[in-house]
Amino acid sequence: MNLSPENIPPLEDRYRRKISYARIAVTRSCNLRCSYCMREEHENGQPSEMMSYAEIGSIIEALASMGVEKVRLTGGEPLLRRDISDIVRRAKQTPGIRRVTLTTNGLLLDRHLDGLIEAGIDALNVSIDSLDALRFREITRRDEFGRVKANLDRLISLGTIPVKVNVVMLRSINDQELPAFIELTRDNPVTVRFMELQPFDDHQIWRTGKFLGMDKIRERLLELHPEMEELQGSGTQYYSFRLPEHRGSVAIIPAYTRNFCQSCNRIRITAGGRAMSCLYEKKGTDLFEVLRSGTGNEAERQDALRALFRECIASKPEDGRKIKDAGSSAGTSMSEIGG
Numbered sequence: 656m657n658l659s660p661e662n663i664p665p666l667e668d669r670y671r672r673k674i675s676y677a678r679i680a681v682t683r684s685c686n687l688r689c690s691y692c693m694r695e696e697h698e699n700g701q702p703s704e705m706m707s708y709a710e711i712g713s714i715i716e717a718l719a720s721m722g723v724e725k726v727r728l729t730g731g732e733p734l735l736r737r738d739i740s741d742i743v744r745r746a747k748q749t750p751g752i753r754r755v756t757l758t759t760n761g762l763l764l765d766r767h768l769d770g771l772i773e774a775g776i777d778a779l780n781v782s783i784d785s786l787d788a789l790r791f792r793e794i795t796r797r798d799e800f801g802r803v804k805a806n807l808d809r810l811i812s813l814g815t816i817p818v819k820v821n822v823v824m825l826r827s828i829n830d831q832e833l834p835a836f837i838e839l840t841r842d843n844p845v846t847v848r849f850m851e852l853q854p855f856d857d858h859q860i861w862r863t864g865k866f867l868g869m870d871k872i873r874e875r876l877l878e879l880h881p882e883m884e885e886l887q888g889s890g891t892q893y894y895s896f897r898l899p900e901h902r903g904s905v906a907i908i909p910a911y912t913r914n915f916c917q918s919c920n921r922i923r924i925t926a927g928g929r930a931m932s933c934l935y936e937k938k939g940t941d942l943f944e945v946l947r948s949g950t951g952n953e954a955e956r957q958d959a960l961r962a963l964f965r966e967c968i969a970s971k972p973e974d975g976r977k978i979k980d981a982g983s984s985a986g987t988s989m990s991e992i993g994g
């Protein structure tokens with residue numbers, strides 16, 4: 656049955672949460688090896704395991720027809736895809752999609768930045784966990800600080816799109832760099848976001864005492880700068896601060912210690928083509944079953960995809976933390992689910 660767009664009911668779960676935000680991992684491959692995310696031996700995916708440009712386009716179209724308005728492209732490292740700007744352009748041209756953003760480690764921005772901007776990207780998040788070359792190498796296992804930092808500097812100096820800088824806080828590894836990251840906000844209109852470590856890494860660094868919680872990070876920020884002005888936080892940026900005369904701001908993302916489930920509007924698509932209703936879900940719903948069935952036309956595929964998304968969202972847990980506590984996702988790398 657082919658419905659006209661205005662007759663397609665929105666994607667909504669049993670608890671009346673409307674799904675308006677899709678995070679799509681466009682590859683599981685990466686050119687860094689952050690120790691809290693993946694092992695050195697992490698195997699980059701085979702091209703055939705990866706969703707194609709056309710498949711990603713179909714997914715975005717089906718989701719947009721059910722009320723998804725915002726898409727974040729992530730990975731693995733999304734800039735490893737040569738067609739990343741085309742994917743951005745396609746997402747931007749999909750009726751209903753208002754905002755397309757991307758999270759990257761920044762290493763290949765020199766190759767892709769102009770294309771992304773030309774394709775209409777709305778904002779970029781760049782992950783960089785250290786502003787010190789040696790420590791950067793220790794964390795990422797790659798000697799690429801110079802290129803990442805130069806790319807970040809160029810992006811900021813262009814001033815064309817909003818930039819957020821993601822920093823995973825690791826106790827006794829990069830927590831002494833809080834002042835340096837705060838300094839970055841003095842002359843640059845960026846938001847530096849200190850993120851809590853989450854239990855999604857191949858070999859569970861998480862269990863080795865490196866976790867630094869939001870309360871501690873906040874305490875340290877206020878110790879360093881008692882004059883910090885607290886801004887209205889948003890859903891995920893729980894605490895948000897600005898220093899007088901700084902152009903940028905800092906925020907804390909308490910991804911582990913705070914529960915945002917009540918207002919969750921997200922669906923995730925893994926690098927292996929599975930829809931996940933929750934970060935903590937284990938299995939997900941296989942989309943290749945429809946995308947690669949080889950039967951039907953695009954309108955029929957759209958109907959079938961919508962049915963799969965509804966099936967997926969029907970099982971969205973009210974509280975993802977409860978299924979986490981049941982140990983469901985431990986050992987899965989963030990590179991597969993996209994963060």
Ligand code: SAM
Pocket residue numbers: 685691692729730731732733758759760780781782821823850851852853854855856989990993994
């Ligand atoms: N490769 C890109 C990057 O690093 O920005 C995009 C994918 S990465 C999985 C997305 C975000 O997840 C990054 O900001 C990264 O630091 C974060 N991340 C990865 N593993 C994490 C973990 N175990 N806990 C918290 N954040 C994690």
Ligand code: SF4
Pocket residue numbers: 685686687688689692693730731732760782989990
């Ligand atoms: Fe790669 Fe991003 Fe994971 Fe680091 S956090 S290993 S850059 S996917």
